[in-house]
Amino acid sequence: MQSEVEWMDWLQRKLPTHSLHFVVGLGDDAAVLRLLPGHEPVITTDLFVEGVHFLPKIHPPDVIGFKAIMRGASDLAAMAARPLAVFLSLSLRRNTPERWLEEFLSGVRVACRRIGLRVAGGDTSIGGHAFAADVTVVGQVRRGQAVLRSRARAGDDIFVSGKLGRAALGLELIRRGAKPQDRRLRQDLRQHLYPEARCRLALELARLRLPSAMIDLSDGLSTDLHHLCRASRVGALVESSELPAPKLPHERATRHLDPIQFALHGGEDYELLFTVPSHRRRRVPRRLAGVPLTRIGRVTRDPGIYLVQKDGRLEPLLPLGWDHFRKQKK
Amino acid sequence: MQSEVEWMDWLQRKLPTHSLHFVVGLGDDAAVLRLLPGHEPVITTDLFVEGVHFLPKIHPPDVIGFKAIMRGASDLAAMAARPLAVFLSLSLRRNTPERWLEEFLSGVRVACRRIGLRVAGGDTSIGGHAFAADVTVVGQVRRGQAVLRSRARAGDDIFVSGKLGRAALGLELIRRGAKPQDRRLRQDLRQHLYPEARCRLALELARLRLPSAMIDLSDGLSTDLHHLCRASRVGALVESSELPAPKLPHERATRHLDPIQFALHGGEDYELLFTVPSHRRRRVPRRLAGVPLTRIGRVTRDPGIYLVQKDGRLEPLLPLGWDHFRKQKK
Helix, strand or coil: CHHHHHHHHHHHCCCCCCCCCECCCCCCCCCEECCCCEEEEEEEEEEEEECCCCCCCCCCHHHHHHHHHHHHHHHHHHHEEEEEEEEEEEEECCCCHHHHHHHHHHHHHHHHHHHHHEEEEEEEEEEECCCCEEEEEEEEEEECCCCCCCHHCCCCCCEEEEECCHHHHHHHHHHHHCCCCCCCHHHHHHHHCCCCCCHHHHHHHHHHHCCCEEEEECCHHHHHHHHHHHHHCEEEEEEEHHHHCCCCCHHHCCCCCCCHHHHHHCCCCCCCEEEEHHHHHHHCCCEEEEEEEEEEEEEEECCCCCEECCCEEEEEECCCCCCCCCCCCC | CCCCCHHHHHHHCCCCCCCCEEEEEECCCCCHHHHHCCCCEEEEEEEEEEEECCCCCCCCCCHHHHHHHCCCHHHHHCCCCCCEEEEEEEEEECCCCCHHHHHHHHHHHHHHHHHHEEEEEEEEEECCCCCCEEEEEEEECCCCCCCCCHCCCCCEEEEECCCCCHHHHHHHHHHCCCCCCCCHHHHHHHHHHHHCHHHHHCCCCCCCCCEEEEEECCCCHHHHHHHHHHHHCCCEEEEEECCCCCCCCCCCHHHCCHHHHHHHHCCCCCCCEEEHHHHHHHHCCCCEEEEEEEEEEEEEEEEEEEECCCCEEEEEECCCCCCCCCCCCC
16 A cells, blocks of 8 residues: 555445445545434444454454444443444554455454444555454434443342353363364354444343343443442342353363353443332343343442352452453453 | 653642533543534644753743643634634653652643643553654634635735744754753743744634635644645745745854745744735735734646745745654754
């Protein structure tokens, strides 16, 4: 690529960039979006940094592109917003191979198509020390209908979608030597490599007016539940026996691993955690938009967050999921 | 800082985060904005990468924060949009000193206050190899009133705001040994260190319905004029004698420097380049919102872009401003 003009032309061939919602898309100083009448813009940004959010030796480039998009889409799902536009800022090294970029963009493209996102803008810089992407995802929500973290009330039931801890288990299997291509482990690895943001599920939940509060599980149940409880000024009881923990594959590699620990603290599942007022509990289906829903506990007035063990003991549930400000391996 | 929760509390103390336009601001999965009735969201993202957009040995941290915000605000000015919200994604090294961050955020804060921006969200990652910031700025424009790059027509007059090339001259002076604190050179250095996005000017121009097309001068006149002409499928004649070039300070350091070259190719002035249909030319004031306006040429049907020399010779005006895809010192 010799110039910015060529790069922009190339990007437009590689990515879906046309949308009826774009008054002005790629190629001007800024994008102008047209929302549905009575709707408001919902906006989130997420960084994806080499060595922090992914490891170049482990993660193929299309996985990086795919996850970067799904992470932002998942934030919109947590607000029950409909995704519209993505802005892709890429900081590239000078020697990034064109082939690597093509595969990265192919992951971006597949994720965008799956979620209904189109690329409306971005920025590219060349010459940095490492690859980094910042993804801004913009959606729309009917005025006043966004589902917040802060509206959980004592007595609400706590639900999660899907299975928890599979992404972290997949990463652990790869760390222990499994190949991303391994077909036998595909199910477990898939959640780590190609997580699916729960956009459709979120819109269905909102349509049924079920959630009082919602957050997506990006840092891990224990940490994200703390975020939700803190924002709502409530506490929670989580029942260990109800957690939809992953099934460990019969591998030597998985000996000494505890599925419950993965379900409690494993990040990057991009499932939804939501609370439902108790009088609406019976209206929560077992499965919605193809995804199983599981009641895992209850919101409490007391601000503590506790795990109810199978034998009935209560123990504090510490936020041991992902936190950038704590040193941890990833 | 021990946790993400502490970091968010700290950020909220350091930055302006409250706005009547935020239905949901910092602290949820995504922000929800409320625009004025009949308005549409205008969105831009800009990267600011260590070693590419700034040099840590030359640029104090508050300058980096200030410029990162102004760069995005300037993109909105180029669309004649009113700035509302900023999303700040920061990729930090693990050992970034708190003091450095404080100064960076103080630059962000001053720029936000000056432009009327409030911080609605962002992301922070720790452990990358270098500092990088991605700034998403969101504004609003009345439906259908955004000023595009693509609407210049043959016969339009070409105008610029302010002086051109001062930011590049300031950088050159610093490269040649001037200190950012040097009071004698303050005027010249200021444009490089603390450029001011022309938001107020842009809104005034749009109110008077003067510009047919507009772009901000971030890469340099020659390159940005090429962008505008390419988008509008037109050419241009620029009169060398009309360029508002910088006055060189009487310094040994500035011998052999040509002010016209700075005006033509120097980037980061964040002035506005706009075209005005010729029948409205007389309505363009000499000065608007405190900024001088200068006619520098004319849009042509022939797609070439030429510089009219003082002796009347025409020579091609090549896009020699900033281009990430060309190797160049900065």
